Amino acid sequence: MTTLTTPEAVCDFVRAHTHVVPRGRGTKPLLIDVMPGATELDLSALRGVLEYDPGEFTFTALAGTPVAEVEALLGQQGQYLPFDPPLAKRGATLGGTVAAGLSGPGRYRYGGVRDFILGVRWVDGRGQLVHGGGKVVKNAAGFDFPKLLVGSLGQLGPIVELTFKVFPRPRAYATYLIEAPTLPIALDVQRRLTAAPLDLEALDLAPGPRGVQVQVRLGGLAESLPARLERLRGLMGEGLVRHGAEDTALWESVREFVWVPAEATLVKVPLTPARIAALEAALEQTSAVRRYSAGGQVAWLSWPHAVDVLDHTLEQLGLSGLAILGPSAPGMPGGLIGVRRSRHAFASRVKAALDPALRFPEV
Amino acid sequence: MSARAFLNDLAAIFPKGRLLTDPSQLAAYESDALTAYRTTPRAVVLPQTVDEVVAAVRACHTHQVPFVARGSGTSLSGGSLPVAEGLVIGLNRLNRILRLDPAERLAVVEPGVINLAVTQAAAPHGLYYAPDPSSQLICTIGGNVAFNSGGAHCLKYGMTSNHVLGIKAVLPDGEVVQLGGESLESVGPDWHGLFVGNEGLFGVAVEVTLRLLPKPESFRTVLAAYRSMQQAGDAVAAVVASGLLPGAMEIMDRLALQAAEAAVHANYPAGAAAVLIVELDGEAQAVEAEFQHLRRLIERTGAYEVRVPTTEAERQTIWKGRRSAFSAVGRLSPDYIVQDGVVPRSKLGQALAEIDALSARHGIRVANVFHAGDGNLHPLILFDGRQPGAHDRAESLAAEIMRLCIRLGGSITGEHGVGMEKRTYMPDLFSPVDLDVMWQLRCVVDDLQIANRGKMFPGGEAPALGHSGPHPLERAGIISRE
Structure with missing residues (x-):
């Protein structure tokens, strides 16, 4: 394994090796699939915030920069990445978050990692440093490479630098919880909430032994929260309110996946x-x-059995999955299970154009 | 193969009324909203089904004939300009909303569906389609997807690409692919994210799955008039620093205000050097609390007049003036060029000062209307096309403004796309390697480079320069250029 500290060194490394598997700090180990003959490229030393002007709502950082470091910096200015990048406390990097295409519960409010990435520099299969997108919040010039690299799992090359949009962080939060006795009731509550003109930070369903807990997070000015919580009570029925540290702890446990035991596999x-x-x-x-997040747009599964069983189940249901954390699962390159949605002519042409010698993993 | 063989193939697919070859029929397709460019295509086809689009694209590939997919032709960058001897695939008849699912909050539409029609169809369910380019009365979703259209709400809500969930596309050799799906989340590379904004170079979107949002419950708007542009720019900075996230923040300068006033009598404060409009939208109780903060903040920005509309009609009047500003500029000048540069928001003041200086140096009037929230400038360069050389002089001022935006760390286009108009500036924004990688991708996706040939990349085939001036629809006040 090699550790590099500059984008140019990454270019040199890529040119010098036939098969390269990029990685950050390894917080999502199942996505790193080092085949025989391949060399791991550690990007975790390629770190540091390069530009941050709070007035622009943007920052640029090297890809190996830990999310937590960026969040601390943004927090000092009352700003944040609203999509709650997962596994930040475990050391997740910006580049890994983009390559894995992961967003946490906060993606409900303003969108996910794909909606906040503005610009990228990465190293393509020819070992060239390529730039796409820009450093301003609105830009329509050139092909949208930043979006392409979201979820790319290293197969189009190592990401070395990223520019993101950020937003002002809500001054205060509160969470409203109700226990729905059955799944249909929980889904009905969720439907009413997603159809209503409410500005919710997060909307999750957590099935448990006694039914399904519906978890709704509000953010904004503290003075507006009591009336907004009262409105939720009217829409959802009697429930519990979590404020302050309790609210913070609840959502941090969601985005850090502390509810997934070490021996289980976390699957998106x-x-x-x-x-x-x-x-x-x-x-x-x-x-x-199970946890259903972002208004029912993503399921997070803690899977205690062999992953190939789930692979089959998802395929039967016409769903795709991404195995992220847990025991290693051979035969699932890049953690992809279920229906493989990247097997089409557009995907193979893009791969052929950007990585003609197949230097990076094929997933 | 000969042109005759190509036309014979098309005639086997399309009935006479939907295969246009007569010069008088082709004239309507010679240009889009960037009327400075004009090219007559060899033929136009008007497919009514996806299969017909596929067949037309295959015929082009077989005969190596370039094609341009086109919706309503509202592109301001010449994105749907035909290629000489090429085919135009007119998609306006593929205008069905195939599915509207309020519970899933999505709509599946054909590319010829008008942007506003999606919102109209969703409205009974309390939903809407967020991207709102100002041509939304007439522009199509297919064009929005090809050019990643924006609007006045991009800082908070994003652009078209942030609202597209999936795309069924015909690649330039006729292969049909499904990119993305119905969920906001995905695994694997964001293929549909790459497809949006491809400017027609990757093929034709024939079915688009759009995300719908609940219509905001409440809007609170404030209009502030300033004696100087600097004060208005500082006010924007103050709003941004306050932690508020407005749905829209718009500025108009003196010249744009005069035009708007003359056109729609918006009754903006007299004598303003700049007017700032800030609008909060969202959940009523949240917006109400935030609006109190916003008002106090605006009171401290040195505005000589602050107005808060108390009725929906008053609010609409404010926006009507803003929306009409572009077409209204036509009252001040027979012709104008509209630009779409982006600068970092903190450099808005500097950019406007430099544009003022350039305007003075060139002796050409420039009106400014811009999306202050996202740094997207729309300078309107006024000229009289009847005067010899006037258009060229306006173009040269436009070029200087474009380079200014790049120098300040921005972009040459916020929402109009590169198209024909800004191809030559791509090397100022991207390195030779960046452009080469884009070109390699283009060539692998489209081995014959027949899909919208000549757009986006510098040095494409040069079309004939012809007439300049507003689009006929713009003269009629139906569309505007922002």
Whole structure:
């Protein structure tokens, strides 16, 4: 394994090796698939914030910069990355977050990592430093390479520098929780909330033994929260309010996946609210722990069994998955399971153009 | 193969009324909203089904004929300018909303669906489609996808690409692919994210899955008039520093205000050097609390007049003036060039001062209307096309403004795209390597480079320069250039 500290050194490294597997700090180990003959490229020393002007709502940083470091810096100016990049406390980097394409519960309010990335520099299969996008919040020039690299899992090359949009952080938060006795009731509450003109920071469903907990987070000026919580009570029924440290702890545990035991596999499954019932039915007989996040747009599964079983289940349901954390699972390059949605002519052409010698992993 | 063989193939796919070859029919397709460029295509086809689009693209590929997919032709960058001897695929008849699912908050639409029609269809469910380019009455979703259209709400809500969930696309050799899906989340590379904004170079989007949002419950708007542009710019900085996130922040300068006043009598404060409009939107109770902060803040920015509309009609009057500013400029000048530069927001004041100086040095009037929240400038360079050389002089001022935006760390286009108009500036924004990688990608996706040939990349085929001036629809006040 090699550690590099400049984008130019990454270029040299890529040119010098036939097969290169980029990695950050390894907080999402199942996404790193080092095949025989491949060389790991450690980007964790390629770190540091290069530009940050709070008045612009943007910053630029090297890809190996830990998310937590950036969040601390933004926090000093009352700003944040609203999509709650997951696993920040464990050391997740900006580059890893983009390459994995992961967003936390806060993506409900303003969008996910794809909606906040503005610019990128990465090293392509020819070992060239390429730049796409820009450093301003609005830009329509050139192909949208920043978006392409979201979820790219290293297969288009190592990301070395990123520019993000940031937003002002809500001054105060509160969370409203209700216990829905059944899944259909929980889904109905969720439907009413997503259809209503409410500005919710997060909207998650957490199925448990006694039903499904509906978790709704509000953010904004402290003086507006009591009335907004009262409105939620009217829409959702009687529930509990979490403020301050309790609110913070709840959502931090969600985005850090502390609820996933070490021996289980954490799997991300994109879906829509209409697909939740079928997935729940398929998982009923298993001891998988589930969380439906961002208004039913993604399922997070803590899967205690062999991953190939889930691979099959998801394929049957027409769903894709990404195995992120847990015991290693051979035969699933890059952690992809279920329906493989990247097997189309556009994908193979983009790969052929950007990595013609297949220097980077094929997933 | 011959042109005759190509046309014969098309005639086997399209009935006579939907295969246009007569010069009088082709004239309507010679240009888009960037009327300075004009080219007559060889033929126009008007498909009504996806299969017909695929067949037309395949015929182009077989006969190696370039094609341009086109919606309503509102591109301000010449993005839908035809290629001489090429085919125009007119998509306006593919205008069905295939599915509207309020529970899933999405709509699946054909590319010829008008932007505003999506919002109209969603409205009974309390939903809307957020991207709102000012041509939304007439521009199509296919064009919005190709050029990643914006609007006045991009800082908070993003551009078209932030609202597209999936795309069924016909690649330039006729292969059909499904990119993305129905979820906001995905695994694997963001293929549909790359496709949006491709300027027609990757093929034709034939089905687009759009995300719908609940219509904001409440809007609170404030209009502030300033004696200097600097004060207005400082006010924007103060709003940004306050931690508020307005849905829209717009500035108009003196010349733009005069035009708007003459056109729609918006009754803006008299004598203003700049007017700032800030609007908060969202959940009523949240907006109400934030608006109190905003008002106090604006009171301290040195505005000589502050107005807060108390009725929806008053609010609409404010916006009507703003929206009409572009077409209204036509009252001040027979012709104008609209630009779409972006600068870092903190450099707005500097950019405007330099534009003022350039305007004075060139002796050409420039009106400024811009999306202050995201640093997107729309300088309107006024000229009279009947005077010899006037257009060229305006172009040379436009070039200097474009380079100014690049120098200040911004971009040559915020929402109009590169198209024909800004191709020559791409090397100022991207390195030779960046451009080469884009070109390699273009060539692998489209092996014959037949999809919208000549756009985005510098040094494409040069079309004939012809007439300049507002688009006929713009003269009629139906579309505007922002």
